Amino acid sequence: MSLIPVAEAQARMIALGAPLPIETVPLFQAIGRYAAADLLAKRTQPAADLSAMDGYAIRFAERPGPWTVVGESAAGGGLDAALLPGQAARIFTGAPVPEGADTILIQEEATRDGAILTMSGEGPPAIGAHIRRAGNDFAAGSLLLPAGTKLNAPAIALAVSGGHADIAVHRRPRIAILSTGNELVPAGEPTPGVMLPASNGPMLAAMLARDPVEARDHGVVRDDLDLIAAAFMRLKDQADIIVTTGGASVGDHDLVLPALKKAGASIDFWKVAMKPGKPVMIGTLGNTIVLGLPGNPVSAFVTATLFLRPLIAHLLGATDPIPATTTARLGAPLPHCGSRAEYLRGRWRDGAIIPITSQDSAALFALAQAEALLVRDIDAPPLAAGDPVQIITLA
Numbered sequence: 596m597s598l599i600p601v602a603e604a605q606a607r608m609i610a611l612g613a614p615l616p617i618e619t620v621p622l623f624q625a626i627g628r629y630a631a632a633d634l635l636a637k638r639t640q641p642a643a644d645l646s647a648m649d650g651y652a653i654r655f656a657e658r659p660g661p662w663t664v665v666g667e668s669a670a671g672g673g674l675d676a677a678l679l680p681g682q683a684a685r686i687f688t689g690a691p692v693p694e695g696a697d698t699i700l701i702q703e704e705a706t707r708d709g710a711i712l713t714m715s716g717e718g719p720p721a722i723g724a725h726i727r728r729a730g731n732d733f734a735a736g737s738l739l740l741p742a743g744t745k746l747n748a749p750a751i752a753l754a755v756s757g758g759h760a761d762i763a764v765h766r767r768p769r770i771a772i773l774s775t776g777n778e779l780v781p782a783g784e785p786t787p788g789v790m791l792p793a794s795n796g797p798m799l800a801a802m803l804a805r806d807p808v809e810a811r812d813h814g815v816v817r818d819d820l821d822l823i824a825a826a827f828m829r830l831k832d833q834a835d836i837i838v839t840t841g842g843a844s845v846g847d848h849d850l851v852l853p854a855l856k857k858a859g860a861s862i863d864f865w866k867v868a869m870k871p872g873k874p875v876m877i878g879t880l881g882n883t884i885v886l887g888l889p890g891n892p893v894s895a896f897v898t899a900t901l902f903l904r905p906l907i908a909h910l911l912g913a914t915d916p917i918p919a920t921t922t923a924r925l926g927a928p929l930p931h932c933g934s935r936a937e938y939l940r941g942r943w944r945d946g947a948i949i950p951i952t953s954q955d956s957a958a959l960f961a962l963a964q965a966e967a968l969l970v971r972d973i974d975a976p977p978l979a980a981g982d983p984v985q986i987i988t989l990a
């Protein structure tokens with residue numbers, strides 16, 4: 596099976612499953628999820644003309660006064676009667692503008708002697724100054740959040756302001772994480788000889804900890820065809836995504852692919868034109884999507900960034916689940932890129948991004964210092980320090 600480009604692999608992965616079923620949840624439970632349908636405003640914001648400053652409600656044409664202060668308007672309340680000519684009202688930020696007033700004189704430019712008010716500074720620059728007009732933010736019936744919008748804190752505040760207490764979203768994906776390898780031992784246990792701590796499972800679980808998913812690390816399975824196939828059969832009814840690390844290459848002990856076939860899976864693709872992370876594999880086992888990632892921890896991290904997290908975002912209903920790239924200034928030269936796209940670990944220095952010295956796919960110390968991935972397309976030309984480069988920022 597020939598190598599396929601990263602973008603094609605991502606598109607084929609996304610096509611394997613539709614967003615998960617829709618449920619309605621309280622807004623405080625929706626953080627990080629995506630609106631499953633267009634959300635319309637139930638109310639107008641502001642509902643009336645409101646003051647944007649502390650000061651006095653006046654008629655612009657009556658500057659510089661004097662005015663007689665006849666009452667006050669505070670947030671949540673207001674005057675019972677309209678202002679007559681020559682009258683003003685004390686007003687506070689967020690309070691309704693009384694009928695008969697058309698401008699706010701801020702308190703720093705006002706002088707008051709008892710009930711008598713005069714303008715002492717330059718005054719408001721134009722009629723309507725310092726007033727937030729009714730519907731200036733949004734009107735009832737207007738579109739607040741299109742379907743597919745990620746629900747961050749401002750989006751949730753907007754939905755609440757629009758009159759909503761809950762929202763339709765897609766169900767949280769259930770993720771089963773499975774590591775394979777005879778050389779792996781659970782975290783914290785002794786590692787005699789050349790044994791290794793199983794870091795990929797905890798790393799992937801940590802990557803997903805802030806995402807709206809139900810992720811569970813199922814530990815390590817030895818390099819045994821029947822054991823791995825049995826694990827797939829056991830997990831397929833428990834998870835929307837089974838993500839494996841290790842055993843996805845071509846060695847005698849790389850058994851994930853044959854184990855998937857033994858369990859009855861359909862393989863969509865295997866091997867992607869990228870570095871690190873070439874032996875990425877994806878297929879379906881019943882209604883479950885299976886994503887096989889490399890065993891080297893850096894490769895697992897990079898491929899999880901480019902495949903696992905976008906797949907999760909797609910199942911959650913994201914409009915564009917693929918990680919966005921941004922342009923940065925390169926702080927060190929880069930050579931010509933070869934026949935595979937490269938995702939170099941980098942960090943910021945003096946406002947520029949530089950590749951970390953060690954790009955080895957097992958170098959976890961270097962990975963822990965990384966702040967971004969430098970994206971190099973297949974056959975990309977050399978770059979000099981100061982040139983623009985595309986990056987994916989790492990959270």
